[in-house]
Amino acid sequence: MIVPMKRPLLFAPLLLLAFSAAAEPPPRVVVSIAPIHSLVASVTGDALKPDLLMPPGTTPHSYALRPSEARTLAEAELVIWIGEHLESVLAKPLASLGADARQLELMGAPGVSHLPARRAGIRESREKQADGHGHGYGSEDPHLWLAPANARAFVDATAAMLADVDPERAAVYRANAERTRQRIDALESDIRRRLDPVKPLPYLVFHDAYQHFEHAFELGSVGAIVENPEHPPGARRLATVRQSVRERGVRCVFSEPQFRSSVVDLIMEGGGARHGVLDPVGSELNPGPDLWFELMDELTESLVACLAPSE
Ligand SMILES: [Zn+2]
CATH class of the missing domain: 3.40.50.1980 (Nitrogenase molybdenum iron protein domain)
Known part of the structure; x- marks a missing residue:
């Protein structure tokens, strides 16, 4: 597109007026x-x-x-x-x-x-989810x-x-x-349109950060590996989660960029699940007005790519 060079100059006095009208600093x-x-x-x-x-x-x-x-x-x-x-x-x-x-x-x-x-841990069904004591950060x-x-x-x-x-x-x-x-x-x-085909497919996340997203778009998460992202899970939970991944036919296990994923590797060992990455805070994105939109877009993209790969 060709922008005539003189255009901005014509509007410059108007812009100056707009700025000088706001006297107080923000x-x-x-x-x-x-x-x-x-x-x-x-x-x-x-x-x-x-x-x-x-x-x-x-x-x-x-x-x-x-x-x-x-x-x-x-x-x-x-x-x-x-x-x-x-x-x-x-x-x-x-x-x-x-x-x-x-x-x-x-x-x-x-x-x-x-x-x-x-x-x-692994939830028994989508209905039986909330118990109010997860995450270790209070009840909400x-x-x-x-x-x-x-x-x-x-x-x-x-x-x-x-x-x-x-x-x-x-x-x-x-x-x-x-x-x-x-x-x-x-x-x-x-996002609703893109996630529609993968809605019922079972997957597992690293820490339970996505409940609000899953609720909004009716997704089929079966649980989270760790309660507190700073603390690795115990051997017993690891064993039961690993077993459930096989029994429930979990399609994908998602790790997070800001936490080690060795636990995810252990859980996937010997099972048929694929590995994906979900990032709830946009840790690799540039801060600014677009970040939230890019973050939501990337969550969608990662879920679709892992749950229903096109190849
Ligand atoms: Zn969290």
């Missing part, structure tokens, strides 16, 4: 993890660049803040996070945040759907961002909070939020 916004940072960045657009606290490739479970990250947090005017069930390390510093700093705990946002955490499954409906609720809550903290740019945040919602809708229909 607030300093800090977001805990990359998928949430992505949705927030999509709502802020060009109005402000939110800081990402926990770098990509790290896991929010058992994260330790570096001194520079603690300072970033202390200087924030608005902190956006999921809640203490996920980023437990932030609970203390956020409780002692300055009086003029605000925080948005997305777990409590209106319209968010909640699911109780599940115990690790904190991986809320993997359901499109929750992402929309996060976008709404973020736009409302930003409009309150920075009323000057409220209209920008609301318009960006509306665009983000439409983009989420479009991706959700696309």
Whole structure:
């Protein structure tokens, strides 16, 4: 496509006007993890660049803040996070945040759907799943961002909070939020269509991070290998999981890029399952407004490629 060089110059005075109208600098916004940072960045657009606290490739479970990250947090005017069930390390510093700093705990946002955490191991059936004591991080499954409906609720809550903290740019945040919602809708229909053929197929994951995704798209996960991603499973669980992989005809065993997969190799030994990788936080993606969309797209791609390979 050929773009005439003179065009941008014509619009330059208009742009200058738009920027000088906003006199107050935008607030300093800090977001805990990359998928949430992505949705927030999509709502802020060009109005402000939110800081990402926990770098990509790290896991929010058992994260330790570096001194520079603690300072970033202390200087924030608005902190956006999921809640203490996920980023437990932030609970203390956020409780002692300055009086003029605000925080948005997305777990409590209106319209968010909640699911109780599940115990690790192989579940007997899709009906008998929740027992409320899994994951070791309290009774709620904190991986809320993997359901499109929750992402929309996060976008709404973020736009409302930003409009309150920075009323000057409220209209920008609301318009960006509306665009983000439409983009989420479009991706959700696309994912639904792509996952439809693999819906009932049994698979096993490394840690139980995908319940919200599985619930949204009615997938056939049979369980998770570890309860706490930081702790390898005991010999007894390994043996029963390995047996179940064969008995239940598990098609795929998925590991995660940020955790060792030697356990996955052990479980697959001698069975007919294929190996795939699922990444619930987008650890290899560039932070920014597109990350959440790429993360959801990659989850879909990995599931389809492993469960129903085309060759
Ligand atoms: Zn997790």
